[in-house]
Amino acid sequence: MAPPKSDLPQGTLDLLILKVIALGPVHGYAIAQRLEQVSRGVVQVPEGSLYPALHRLENRGLLAADWKETETGREAKFYRLTRKGLKQLKTETADWQRLIYGIGLILQMADGGAE
């Protein structure tokens, strides 16, 4: 309903991409679709963010890719997680959880909440 305009904070995109790929090999275009669908429109990833991110992750050795055919008979680059990528996913997920916990504490803060 509400215009779901919401830019991603720097750093979170990698985590989301790793998570989607961890569920099974997917190609880039499908990753963006999954993220938008699953998050119910909250997370929208423009291609200008997506593909550079994928290349970054691949260069860091967190992803590996092979060209295959999609179900619709079209060539696409399917990504999968490396062992290093899986480890990174776990670390970043934990970091994220800790972060939103900490930020939650701050946002719930009311007058007289400290000293």
Added chain:
Amino acid sequence: MAPPKSDLPQGTLDLLILKVIALGPVHGYAIAQRLEQVSRGVVQVPEGSLYPALHRLENRGLLAADWKETETGREAKFYRLTRKGLKQLKTETADWQRLIYGIGLILQMADGGAE
């Protein structure tokens, strides 16, 4: 226990600063301390991030500042929220909630969750 290394995602710092200031006038140095204490060490704001952020927010008209004396008899720049700043705080808080909701959906995703 665990090394609390956790860089802030871009954009969240403004939100946290606005939130702290909303509780009453504070000076910059104290803001960083409050954030670290309340978040139990999760949020750590280096001065090189803090002061530029404060200046940014002031230039955008979200904060106003006056020099006053601290309880320890020292000069410090006390910030307070403008009306615009309060409005911004509400918007950004709502945006943040929607974002962590969306990201939460993605991180909870398991195989077979979509098709």
Added chain:
DNA sequence: TTCTAATACCTCGCGCTTCTATGTATTAAC
């Protein structure tokens, strides 16, 4: 047939933020 829309990939460059490093000055403690 021709045009549009969707799929699927890519890069360039702007803009913005964060962080490290460095600097000043004062007060308190050791």
Added chain:
DNA sequence: GTTAATACATAGAAGCGCGAGGTATTAGAA
């Protein structure tokens, strides 16, 4: 008398997200 904490500040580097642009294929509408 030197170190640590308080309190402010800036400069420069590095990184990321995004808009805008580009290529190519396929499917469907006009």
